Amino acid sequence: MKIKLDIKSNAIDSFNEALAKLESAQNGDDKGYKFTILHLSHAIELVLKMYLQSLDENLVFSKCYKKVRNRAAEKKIDLLTAYYELESEEFDFESEVAGHDNPFTVNVSDVLAIAKHETCSVTGNKFVDQDFIDDIEWMKGIRNTIEHFQFEFTVKEVRLCIGRLVRGLDEFSDVFSLFDLEKEVGKQCYDTFKVLSDEYEHSLVEAHMDVREAKKALFRGTRPKHQMFIEWNEYYCEKCNNETIIPDIDSSTGYKCTFCGNEESGQIEVNCDVCSLPWANEEMSYWDEHLVNVCPRCENPDAW
Template identity: 65%
Template structure:
């Protein structure tokens, strides 16, 4: 029995596999990120070729791309303009590949070289963000290192890049009407996709991971009965409302929110020691005595009430 996937089905299948491996990486199997990178890079490569097919079905083949490149150099124009010039002349790309059985398709770089020429007629801006292209190239290089030699990455840089690529891919497939990415995600992977596709939710996920990682590093190797003596708290950030404020040596308050874009350092819940009795109280409940004490707790401020 034959098994066949067309280019769209192939791209979507690899995308879903990328999400599956991403989730495994999130659950602690860091090696799974290697396969998530490979699958996502493959999916993006196929999507770029789908875009080329919206221009000309045979443009995915190197022989046809080289003809466009040749015209571009001859006319001194960009690749998209060169293709449109050939299209206007009703150039037959099919005759370039007729009779050939082993045809090479374009590389990611070649596909991107045409994509970068797409400009919105109203604003004059490029349809595809340069950051998206940079992320594609970063992942492509990492995939090549994985497949052909040795590689190194941090889990965080992979998670962040995959999130940006997923959001960029969703926008790309929508702009060029290739398919609706969120409708193609497998039911068992929707929860992962929703986090990656939402920039804020992904940033919040990373902030929570940072909290967990910092706590793990601090408590690693410490016996449970001694952990109670470690001074480490997590506070709700008054700026973003998330439980993401943790100790930070570079912060003026000693704490900083781990949410990218927030990074607030102030909270009235952060405990400080009373200058008189040494007891810890939330700094918002402290008072100060002019020229004497900076932090005075409620008990020392009004001992009769206690």
């Protein structure tokens, strides 16, 4: 049996596999991040080559790309302009690879060097954001390190970059009418895609992951019977309306929201200056400079 995959099918398969590995990583499989990077990098590379093929199907081959690069250098113009000049002259790119069974193809940086010059004819704005290019180059560097050397990376940094790349890839494939990425995502990975493709939802998921990871780190190595003595509180953030305020030693209040960075909350407990018991600071009364925080019990003992 023979299996034949075109460049689009290959790209979508790699993209879905990247999402599956990301889900696995978020469920505790640390190796999943490594394979997410590898599969997502491969998917991005193929989608970029699809863009190049939308200009000319032979432009993905190094021999043809070299003709564009030489014209750009000769005329001192950008690569996209050089390509359109050759196209207007009806340059035969196909003849450059005729007779070659397996010609070499361009790399990601080559494609981006052309795509970055694509602009909207109405607004003049660039279609390919520089941040998207930087993220691709950054992840490409990590992928190369994974493939050839020992590697080390910050998981959160990788997760955030993955989200930006998914959103960038979704926009890129739409802008250049390559395909609708949302419709191509497998059903089993659709929920993960929807989170990543929405910047707010992705940031919120990351904030809750930060809460879980911080708590896990605090309790790590402590016996269950001793964990009750560890102070851990999660508070509601009035600024972003999320339960994401947790202890933070660098905060002026001792707490910080993992989503919006807010350090204030009426729910944060402080000790009463009279009885020394903890109460929510929003319930405290101010008496004088010596009794700044007075709890309801001490302020009105008869009511208790």
